[in-house]
Amino acid sequence: MTTALITGATAGIGAAFARRLARDGHDVVLVARDKDRxxxxxxxxxxxxGIEASVLVADLATDMGISAVETRLQDADNPVDLLINNAGFGNKGAFLDVPMADELTMLKVHCEAVLRLTSAATTSMRARHRGGVVNVASVAAFVPRGTYGASKAWVVQFTQGAAKDLxxxxxxLLALCPGFVRTEFHERAGMDAGNVPGWMWLDADKVVDAAMKDLxxxxxxxxxxxxxxxLMGATHLIPRNLLSRASSTTGRRYGPR
Structure with missing residues (x-):
């Protein structure tokens, strides 16, 4: 039986991945900060x-947390066959309104953790000649959206570059770029998503189904x-200054996830 490790596994897209993979018969390793959840x-x-589900309490905003997950991914006796890098968050506020410490924490979780965990996983997987990684990014990667969008753009470029090298x-390796998904993402960040049209919201389980098919x-x-x-096709046709203005009303205050 294969094993999947999912970060940010207690809610939203991470929980949807856990449900889907468990339903498909994979053992799972669930990673998040909240032990009880x-x-x-x-x-x-x-x-x-009826699968084995283990937990790993880790804060990916810290070196200790990232190292703990790296160690699990490198365990040759209990190999991980599929890594889902889903952990992430949004900061409320435009550039210069968000404290620098919070911006750096975002880069730690969205970029450094993804880099290190993908490296740890694929090193072990390459030795076995099989395995997969899904790095959850966002459609915010394709439009001007401050640090959140920039970090997700990095995830996309990194994932596709690593896929080419491997x-x-x-x-x-797959970069998953959903739009607005009904999760706890915006509530946790204290963001008001009330001005997002209803048609733009996606279901987390359907997002995961699409990702697994594409993988x-x-x-x-x-x-x-x-x-x-x-919409993403249209971004190549719309002037970037117009995208930037649109982003200021639906993106910098909160990023799609």
Whole structure:
């Protein structure tokens, strides 16, 4: 039986990945900061699907937390076959309104943790000639959206570059770029998403289903839902100054996730 490790696994897209993978018969390692929520989620998945669900309490905004997950990914006796780098958050406020410490924490979680965990996972996977990594980014990667969008743009470029470098190794890497998803993301950041049109909201389970299909097809980029595919295609036609103004009303205050 294969094992998947999911960061940010207690809610939202991470929880949806955990449900999908457990339903498909994968053992799971759930990573997050909240021990109680992790244990409850693990027990639920075990009871519903009969798989092994273990928990790893780790804060990916710290070196200690990242190192703990790296160690688990490097465990040759209990290999991880699929890594889902989902942990992330948004900061409320425009550039210069957000404290620098919070900006740096975002880069730690969105960029450094993704880099280090992807490296740890793929090093082990390449030795076995199989495995996969899904790095959760955002459609914010493709429009001007301050530090959040810039960090997600890095995730996309890094993932696709690493996929190219690892071509022929038996590994698959995918950057997942959802739009607005109904999760705890905005509430946790204290963000008001009330001005987002209803048609722009996606279901987390459907986002995960699309990602898993694209991973199986060997794609390196997944933009779930035809509506967002059309919007992302339009970004190449719309002047960047107009994108920037639109972003200021729906992006810098909160990023799609």
């Amino acid at each position: 992790l244990r409850a989620r693990a027990a639920e998945l075990h009871d519903q699907h 071509a022929g190794s038996g590994l698959r 199986a097809r060997g794609k390196t980029l997944s933009v779930p839902d035809p509506r967002y595919k059309a």
